[in-house]
Amino acid sequence: MRSLSNPDECTIISAESELLKGGCHFNVLKLSLTYSKDDNRLPKSIIVKNLKWGKKLTEKIGLYCKQMLNVNDRETMYLKSYEIETGFYKTFSQYVQGLKVPKVYYIYENVFQNEFKLVMEDLSYCDNGQKFGFSLKKSRICLKQLAMFHAANWMNPAKNVGGKFWDIGGYWTGTKREVLLALVLINTYALLALVL
Secondary structure, three states: OOOOOOOOOOOOOEEEEEOOOOOOOEOOOOOOEEEEEOOOOOOOOOEEEEEEEEOOOHHHHHHHHHOOOOOOOHHHHHHHHHHHHHHHHHHHHOOOOOOOOOOOEEEEEOOOOOOOEEEEEHHHHHHOOOOOOOOOHHHHHHHHHHHHHHHHHOOHHHHHHHHOOOOOOOOHHHHHHHHHHHHHHHHHHHHHHHHO
């Protein structure tokens, strides 16, 4: 935003927070902002994602060592997913075609301390936002856009833009996600039958 030290500049005078649902370990907030004067260039609301695990130093060292040795247990996979998310916004989001990607105002990551923070554009104001879910018609549009995104990036490794991503697209840790994976597959086939 702008400097808080100059009274002639627009400043944030209040912020109302709403805790959003979703995420494994992230605390996700929507902040509705009020400024000292009207300025249409500034966002009316932002999304703040914050991950900070309160681990002991010995646990942090052990987790960091496992990450460096590419041990793929549940905790290292979670942390890698946050690295990938911040990496996506840093390096890859500018290349995305066919999907609305939020502007990111601030990114902080400290892998050793298990801290990741994102301050980004709130997309709930968009026509294709999903605050209350999607109609069947809009679901079809979303699936088409997602298919276009995958088609544009098929066999086009993210390494070309310097990103750190999953080798095979996503992660499913042990038995924790197997039931969910089965449901995703069932619902994907059902949606494809509707769309095609």
